Amino acid sequence: MQVIDETTGESIENVYIYHENQSFSTLTSADGTADLSACPAMGIVILQHPAYQSTSLAYSELIVKDFRVELMERILLIDEVTVTANRWEQNKGEVSQDILAISPKTASFQNPETSADLLAETGQVYVQKSQLGGGSPMLRGFAANSVLLVVDGVRLNNAIFRSGNLQNVINIDPNALEGAEVIYGPGSVMYGSDALGGVMDFHTKGTRFTTLDKPQVRGNAMARYGSAANEKTGHLDFSVYGKKFSYMGSISHTQLDDLKAGSKRTSGFKGHFERTHYVRSAGGADFLVTNKDKNLQKHSGYNLLNTIQKVRLKTGAKSDIAYGFYYSNTSDIPRYDRLTEKQEDSDSLIYADWYYGPQKWLMHTLTFSTFEPTAVYSQAKVTLAYQQYEESRNDRKFGDDRLRTRTETVDLYNVTLDLDRKIGKANLYYGVDFIFNDVQSSGYRKNLITGEKTETSSRYPDGGSTYITTAAYANLSYKPSPRWVLNMGARYSDVRLKASTTDATASSFLQEDLDLQNQAVNGMAGVIFNPWASTRIKALLSTGFRAPNVDDVGKVFEVDDHVVVVPNPNLKPEYSYNQELAIQQRIGKVYVDLVGYHSMLTDAIVRSEFTVNGSNTIELDGDTKEVRAQVNAEQAKIYGASAQVKTEITPSLAFTSSITLSKGYETGSNEPLRHVPPAFGRSAVIYQIKKLRAELYSMYNLHKTAAQIPSSEIDDKPHLYTDEGSPAWATLNIKSQYVLSETFTVQAGIENILDLHYRTYSSGISAPGRNISATLRASF
Secondary structure, eight states: OEEEETTTOOBOSSOEEEETTSSOEEEOOTTSBOOOTTSOSSSEEEEEETTEEEEEEEHHHHHHTTTEEEEOBOSSOOSOOEEOTTSSOEEGGGOSSOEEEEOHHHHHHHOOSSHHHHHHHTTSSEEEOSSTTOOEEEETTEEGGGSEEEETTEEOOOTTOOSSOOOGGGGSOGGGEEEEEEEESOOHHHHOTTOSSEEEEEEEOOOOOOSSSSOEEEEEEEEEEETTTTEEEEEEEEEEEOSSEEEEEEEEEEEEOOEEBOSEEOGGGTTOSOOOEEEEEETTEEEEEEOSOTTEESSOOEEEEEEEEEEEEEEETTEEEEEEEEEEEEOOEEOHHHHTOBOTTSSOBSEEEEEEOOOEEEEEEEEEEEOOOOSSOSEEEEEEEEEEEEEEEEEEETTOOEEEEEEEEEEEEEEEEEEEEEETTEEEEEEEEEEEEEEEEEEEEEETTTOOEEEOOOSSOTTOEEEEEEEEEEEEEEEEETTEEEEEEEEEEEEEEEEOOOOHHHHHHOOSOEEEEEEEEEEEEEEEEEEETTEEEEEEEEEEEEOOOHHHHHOOEESSSSEEEOOOTTOOOEEEEEEEEEEEEEETTEEEEEEEEEEEEESOEEEEEOOBTTBSEEEETTEEEEEEEEEEOSEEEEEEEEEEEEEEEETTEEEEEEEEEEEEEETTTOOBOTTOOOOEEEEEEEEEETTEEEEEEEEEEOOBOGGGSOHHHHHHOGGGSBTTBBOOEEEEEEEEEEEOSSSEEEEEEEESTTOEEOOOTTOSSOOBOSEEEEEEEEEO
């Protein structure tokens, strides 16, 4: 039998097929085929898949259809899906944590420029942007190096992931995704340090084997245009599936010009975030130029290239080995928020240049998997990974001939052993992790007229740094009855950091080489209770931790023209203690999901005032700077709730809505925490009939007053906020898709239809204005 999508003609994998008398069951393979030779040739055969409407056919009907069955896609995905929260595939309904699953069809329909935009489009992840080439997800009051990025089972966080805002998620190609999950709350048991706020687990398109004698060839191509930044994106992926060999190759390129923001400013944004002037450099001189269009955010565009290559070989009936190559690179990325900083009481700009150099990410992975049960495991996999990061920061003040360049490279080695042992009604997931980071940092100034180079302080210790994590974990999932699931787990981690410096300026901040070691044991216990078929209740207790990395303890960098952050060698790990309660209820065709959580942080790592040699100011590059550092606060609290509603009004019409609320503060000073966003959400009306799908939706967030924003943010970065803080906003958007044939699909959309000017919380660049997009997709 072959099972295909009614609209696109694409094969459907993992369709559950069974006979009405329960004597036969099977799943379709990657090519949508299943062997029915053992199925009784009489009676009813039932086909089920969470993304498609179930169907029942008499065996005689299958004969008439020549064993080719078409399934109709559901307008909403509500039923259980498979996730990898425990590093192995598992039913979402058996996982204690709150999980957002993003399907490949959702990713394709939303059609985002970057993976940061894909997360934001869900309405359940808040994303901050300092520049167009950015995107820093916020999860439950945490962000940057307190949330974890994972690609195909390998963690991306490295020793220089900073505490401010990150843009590394843009290195993950949204056009090459097979799905993604956001696991909310501490994921430290399975993934270790950095997973305080949650884990973003991305799965790129995989390699599969076929049961057919002839190799199967599949491919996809896409071309997209977006008006707001004159975006031009192209993508191509190509796969070959054989019985013992498979290959997948993918490449994407995106070109973005300067972003145009909305022209209509509501009361909260009137007179704010106007790009009135920019800098033009010519003949060795800088000129302040009046911008003809104050909504065109000059010097914000960049380019992005992503490619993935995968090969997989069967080494036995139940084992295989897989190799993956990942490469991502950008052009220079202008740091837009810095380029808009002005001299006090003047239109003159502080910086003539401020940009990130090409952000390069390279990864090789080698994974051996076996599904042959032994006394020790039911299935096991060993993953070896090597990653190399390179990034640089380049800045030059207005009128200064010297460009400062600070470059960092990180070589990251990872060895992971993951095992799954089925024991009666329980599954034991356990394994070990080893991660080694080697950090090199350098700095120099170049005179752009003479070409002369002189040394300057590096961002991190110039003698090099190492950051090593060794860990072991175990997680048990026990299902004593259909109504109950119990989950519990623990992890032991040992984290070591060493850093040395030879630079005289840096040595004045860092009196001796760093040599830190921290150990932590953290755990979780959760219970899932299904009192009725339509109700699920989940409760979870967990602990998490984050050990200081090289960025936390060894960094020297300028926040603005008056403030500098310096190393703090006495920084300790931060710990979180968390409680979570979720209720999921189905009432007819209405699905409701309510989640509440509370986190207590001890020794919370926050940026605060600091002293060097007893002074709260220092001299740096000839300027007097106020001193800040990462320090341990006594305690901090974060709590919040989220609500989601989905309903199929008719088979062709659906409604969804979600909202997330959170609050966080230091308990001693009541100072708000930086990465707690305002209340935000998304509401949508979806229409789908045969080959057409359309979605009218609104994205929104509420007002966050200046008093609800950390004073350090307001004082040090006034150019990011208005006098009122971060104003409320809401957008109206529409997206559509029409399947022309089994080969071609067209998509069109208008985002920010009303062309409103708005800026998301803590961001340094305004959001796109009215953006008209058009996409052509081809599949074969």
